[in-house]
Amino acid sequence: MVLLRYGKRFKRRGGVRRNLDKALDSFLKGAVRGSTLAMVDAGLIYWERGLKEEAIALYQKAAVLGDPAGQCNLGISYLHAQPQNHKEAVKWLYQASIGGHVRAQYQLALCLHQGLGIHRNLHEAAKWYLKAAEGGYVRAMYNASLCYSSGVGLSQSRRHARKWMRRAADRGHSKAQFEHGLALFSEGEMMKAVVYLELATRSGETAATHVKNVILQQLSATARERALLLADNWRALPSSR
Template sequence: MRFIHSNVVGTARNHRQRYRAPREDSCTEESSPRMSFRSSHSDRNFTRSWRCHDRDRNSVHENVAPLYSIPSFSRKAISPNDSHRLGDEPGNDLSGFRRGTWAERNSGARLKEGDSSRTLWSVKAMASSDVASSAAATATSLPFDVLQRIAGSFSWHDLWNATCTCKTWNKALAPLREGMLFLHYGKKFKHGHEVSKNLDKALQMFTKGAIRGCAAAMVDAGLLLWEMGRRDEGINWYKQAAELRHPAGMCNLGLAYLQDSNRLVEAVKWLKIAATAGHVRAQYSLALCLQQGKGVECNMQKAARWYLQAAEGGSTRGMYNVALCLRSGEGFSRNLYEAKRWMRRAAVAGHSKAQFEFGLTLFAEGEGGSALVFLELATRAGETGATHIRDALLVQLPSRLRAHALACADKFQNGGSISR
């Protein structure tokens, strides 16, 4: 096989000039071995060039339509940079022959320049060019307030994906990208990462990002103003972020309205929208309002369901309240096994009351060593009720088990896990 391959390659090298420009009246692939080799050889060269052009296209922006639109080109005007686009389209093989399907290549079917199907495809491509160009021009012609409603609440990942769609979207989303950068530098000034901590500069960065339409910058600007005591200005930024349907903005606006007795109904409305969007803190706050009847009619069943959603989203207070609901039978059917499981999850997640409750449960079940771990953690977190039982366990347990329990508590506080 190696000898045959070398002969074939040598033949191709000696007849390269002849095979580079084939005649239209030449024989088919089945009738001549040379023609069969020449066609497959050009296919391999075309595949390599197609991949190279595809890599080049990914490294730059082009003025093309969004990825879901029809490519804007036709067969009559083909540039070298368009070879990667036309490689799989019927009637556009750069070697002068249509690539075709597997069945067409094996049956010897070939489309010549005068074939009607190729002409029809060219007409369709020319028509799609107008559609794609009009779709690409839509982004820059949109008013900024409309564009802000579309992409203002995007995360950085989503904004970058939208930017890479085409050149027109890249240009249209430039203010939002600037807003994301101001948000990034504002967080650095607020928390003192890589720069000295400066809340005034942080507020300045957040405000600049918010002016450019970034909803996340609006939320951080409102939060910083709220912490500074300028609550009315903070609520205004929360309201603008909520109008852009940013989940954190809607949640913070609802929590701010909860402190005003005249706006409780409006607060519950924004919390419900944010909770439906998946915001964990909004889910817990809405459940608390439903349990207490604050701004809405008291409904323990709905409250328990929202507590469960918040707990599944990672809320430690939600886990603790789910455990209480399961243990008392309010909102859920009573289930002591599930109650213990959720209480342990809340305790391991760091909830101090859950650590105290779970330590008491283990102490009642006779597991003194494990009970000492959680009671020690609850005592260190400020739960004074756990101190008496912890001291009693320290006296009762053997020294080896006591030392192991205290070591587990230290390990947990340093970021480790609790081993039983």
């Protein structure tokens, strides 16, 4: 839809100066014409501006029309609304989850894990963490790793725990980078450990700094320089965030 394209150009500076007012206007026109994508994008701008009732109304329209992003955003909105409505949140997050929306799957898993709006069910929570992880959602990869490591909700598996921790680390999850760095250190992979611990440190994981410095003292000057250069040149793999 042309109006949706114009709205996104104004919002993302796609060849034009960023102008949220013009973006919102284009999205609202698209929403009136029935575009659920435009409804969701207009809702996002309203939410960012603190106009939560207007945002929720648009998410609701998109959700009822079956748009997974609208359902997900509506569910998340109910989690943060005043007052909160956990039951409605879970209802819409579930609808988005079965539609394949990975962020909704992760949020639904959190609700199941914490017992928000639904009976606490660690097995179901782990199932949705894993589903979202397989769909590329980084935070779900980290949580799936923790489930495999502890045996909570999933059969305990060191191999699967390491796999998902590494995947989360390679996609920029700072806690996963710290944990993966520690695992590499314990296996004697000093150079690789320094790279991940340095990345975690740069992302604010202060506990990684001490371990990294201990390892650096054991490396030659050349190895230290090489490890830090690898960290400088590191780029996160694509993900659904």
